[in-house]
Amino acid sequence: MSKRRTAKRQAEKPKIPFALQEVNSKIQAALQLTTQGEADTLIGSPDETLKTLEQGAESLHLLFWTMAHSNGCRVNDETLRMAAQAQMVGLVLVHYAYALGVKEGIRRANVRGSEV
Numbered sequence: 001m002s003k004r005r006t007a008k009r010q011a012e013k014p015k016i017p018f019a020l021q022e023v024n025s026k027i028q029a030a031l032q033l034t035t036q037g038e039a040d041t042l043i044g045s046p047d048e049t050l051k052t053l054e055q056g057a058e059s060l061h062l063l064f065w066t067m068a069h070s071n072g073c074r075v076n077d078e079t080l081r082m083a084a085q086a087q088m089v090g091l092v093l094v095h096y097a098y099a100l101g102v103k104e105g106i107r108r109a110n111v112r113g114s115e116v
Contacts, residue, residue: 030093039099042106050098057094061087 065083073079
């Protein structure tokens with residue numbers, strides 16, 4: 001392959017480090033919305049809705065992992081570690097989102113109660 005063609009291909013590739021930095025900053029912002037302790041307190045005992053959401057997140061992660069693996073992603077200790085970390089972050093975000101929904105429901109109930 002000529003140098004010109006190689007340079008053109010490299011120019012067409014997305015800049016992954018920047019994309020990863022952007023994704024990481026969005027994840028960090030989402031994780032700052034609450035804490036694990038607050039989320040656990042708000043949720044209390046997990047109900048079927050939360051369990052279903054968590055199963056959906058795990059299934060989505062498995063789908064992405066399967067697509068990556070079937071398109072050449074090598075399975076080794078490093079990729080398994082990264083996949084596990086991504087799955088954990090996804091589950092924590094679902095947990096936090098559910099807890100923040102509970103918190104908002106409590107706030108709205110308190111607002112309605114004070115209007116009576």
